[in-house]
Amino acid sequence: MINFRVLASIRRLSFWALATLGLPLLLSLLLASYYLQQVSMQGQQTAFLSAQVVSASKRLDESLLDLERSARQFRVLADENRLKLYQRQWQRVSKGLFELRTGTEDKELLQIVYELEQQLQSLSELMESPQALQRVALNIQFKRFASLSHRFDQRSQSLINELAMALQDTTQQAQQRLLFSMISLPFALAAAVLLVLVITRPLQQLRPQIARLKSGEFDQAIKVSGATEVMAIADALDDMRLRLLSLEQQKTAFIRHISHELKTPLAAIREGNELLYDNSAGPLNAQQQEITEILRDSSLRLQQLIEALLDFNLLLDTPGEQVHHPVDLKPLIEKVLASHRLSLSSRGLNPKIELGESCVMANQEQLRVIVDNLLSNAIKFSPQAGVIKLGSFATVNGVSLYIDDEGEGIEDELQQRIFQPFVQGKTAKDPRLKGSGLGLTIAKELVERQHASLRYQRLEQGSRFVVEGLQGSELDES
Template sequence: MSSGRRHGRRLSMPITPLRATAAISAIRGIPRRSGDALGEPVEGSVWCTRRSQVKISIDYSGRPPSVVYYPRSFLKFILLGFLLVSLPLLYALVELIVSLDRLGTQSQQAVLQAAQAGRASRQLYEQATTLERVVRQHLILDDPQLVEDYARLRQDFSQTSQQLQQLPLDRAQLAQLEKLADNESRLYALLKAPQRPAAASTALAQGYAQLSEGAQAMLAASNRLTEREIERLQQTAAEGRKTWAYLALAAGAIALALAILFAVLIARPIRQLDLAIRRMGTADFTHAIEVNGPQDMRYLGQRLDWLRTRLHELEAQQTRFLRHVSHELKTPLTAVREGAELLRDRVGGELSAQQQEIVRIVRENTLQLQKLIEDLLNYHQTRSIEPQTLGPVPLADVIRRVVREHKLAAFARMITFEANVKPAVVVGDADKIRAIVDNLLSNAIKYSPRSGMVAIDLFTEGGEAVLDVVDQGPGVHAEDRPRIFDSFYQGKSAPEGRIKGSGLGLAIAREYALAHGGRIELLGRADGKRGARFRVWLPLALAELPPAASTAARPTLQEEG
């Protein structure tokens, strides 16, 4: 037992321990329970303020509850969905822009460093060869001015070496550059010595030749560095393209998944509304309407449920009214008809010819009024047109029974039946299928002339049972064809009988045919003669009864008529 407060009052309700379910909704402080149609005691409580919006689902079936949080507005929910779907794509776009900018910066720096390294290495090589040339000239000419020139060139060589050291060279290049600088310093010290042995001149020449070769090796290393930078940029670009492709696929997949998720969440309340409307369209008012979604969609579902309740009440009132009216009309109508029958049988004495005509008119009008009341009740039943008792229905047997019921009316006007009936089994409500055949056959008899013939054909085609009812009456006028199946509509063709119809028979037949997944149409006669031809299509059962079970030991319609 649990309790709660609602608008300052304490609530408590019993609960059944097995498969109990409660859905308690409160919108703007007005509580609402759904699922009352189940008739099960439910336990639940909720504290609601004037501005609260609470939805609590209690499920004792053993499954974990599923909770979906919706925004207050359906428009906000759609905008939120668009935003969340676009976030992965926006992230991928921003990442692509940042990566391109980073790659561009790296490329610019790599090109600049490669150009500086190449230029400095070339200068270093040129300066080394110049130093070698000056030293060789000094060794040959022994000119002190050449030593001063060497000192100036040596400063340029040192500056170029320092520039190369500031560049991102590898360890081998830096070691080689330091070795060049040390060799140049050692050779310069030997060059400045005041007294040099003869072997020193040879060592100087060889040393500066090696210095030039080392500078040339540095130039080659710088070229290789440029090539490595180009390869590294190409590799970085390839890796970037692969990363961008993966990122695009991941962002697209996430966006697609979010789009599908939000499409399902958006479509859920719409499907619930559509299902509720279609149920109400088929006069099914027994299922409570509950819409899960944003507040405005839930409110719309509540209004639809209110409409369902009102329609259910109105239908019940209409049913009670029709039953009451039919009962109140049948009682005096039966008395009038019985009185007319007694007068016609001369129970009260002999009648004159004029009195007999009056009695006949009274009797025929009471019969017409009784048929009209019955048609009204039958038409009201078509408001709940879903078949109630489903089962296999041998259509040939139904036709045979209906023919027997109309045999007396047909015999009175010398109308015969010509039938070509093949076995066909459909699934449906036997009473409603019988009403279809009965309305078509009574309509054919009503409009057939004296000594006329009504043709009945039953065959199967394309998984359907096809029933044709053809008469020799005046047919249906062209202007009556579009409305021949409308309720209470009576065409221009006058019936041959004295009792006028109510205009509901064909409408009831059409509603019942549609309820069984079939259809009914007015067709022209195949032979082009005068008369009307109505055709009904009904789906066949998956497994038909054996032909022997529906045809053995039964007389034909020709024999019955």
């Protein structure tokens, strides 16, 4: 069994995976090549030997027939030319038998060839005897030749059948061995898949931990078990987590400290200015009254900026994951509109609610802050007596919530940066409503915590901010 603790490197695991899968495949290919080569060679040899045996048998039959014909013709005609023809035929048969004796290793064929050579010698002696004795003897002699030739043919056929059977057996053995080698491939593939899982499993463990870093959760240590390279990455990520946690704590402490240090003297400034503004320290002339109004607006603006900065810092400190419940959009939107009643009435703005879907799964307080910030943005940039639409509609990916205004819209070059902290567009229609540049940033952060997305859309007249991907829900009647 493979010890995966010893094979603690991705390089080693990859090598073992390739070896586990590649070696059986290579061995199977080599065995297949070897067996096919053996079958091919034996097939060629069988075909060659079969052709050789058939040709030898045919030549022997023809030579014996020619020998018999020339011998009988010489016996009848007693012609010198017939004698020479007989002698040439005899030499041809003798040479053919010699070639058969030296060209075969089969014992039965060698025995038949030996007997044929003996009968050929007997024929030679018989042809030298008186003619009166040759007739009957020649008939007997050539019957022996025919019998031996028949035996040679039968043995040749048997030999061909044996070669064919041997080739068939070799082919079957090759098929069985190839099948056995192919059966081992699934086991090799399973082992390779197991090794790949061992390699990828630690990487899968890193994904949710990196996602926690992305969402700003630095409280849990990053730990994985697996290959040394993955563990090294995990250690580096954990070091980065600790550094980010330290920086986040320092930033939070700094913002809290500086905010406190700013709010204390600011409170004194505002109180003193209010006393002057209310003529508590004595009446003011018109110019002095105007100065106190400027100081009052500026100090209020500064206090709003400090509070927005504190809210933004508090938002970043809160965990990314929140419990979601069914939220009815209509009362939530009405509550937000009520909180902005004075701003809406002073500008003569007309809000309209157009809800296609009335309930979503979300964190109610965070969703309220989202709508509040988007509505504040719409109020700032809407023209006098303009219309602000707040609505929702169902999509394939869930529920979308939108807020439209009739302002001038955002420039193209600024649209990619409007969700970054402290980025602001054109001056608000009412200078007193100038924002901090954190509203859209906070809204986008909270939208992502609802597992949704926030995007800007330029309309023919005005702008639209739409929250996409909210999960639809049924209201709990209980």
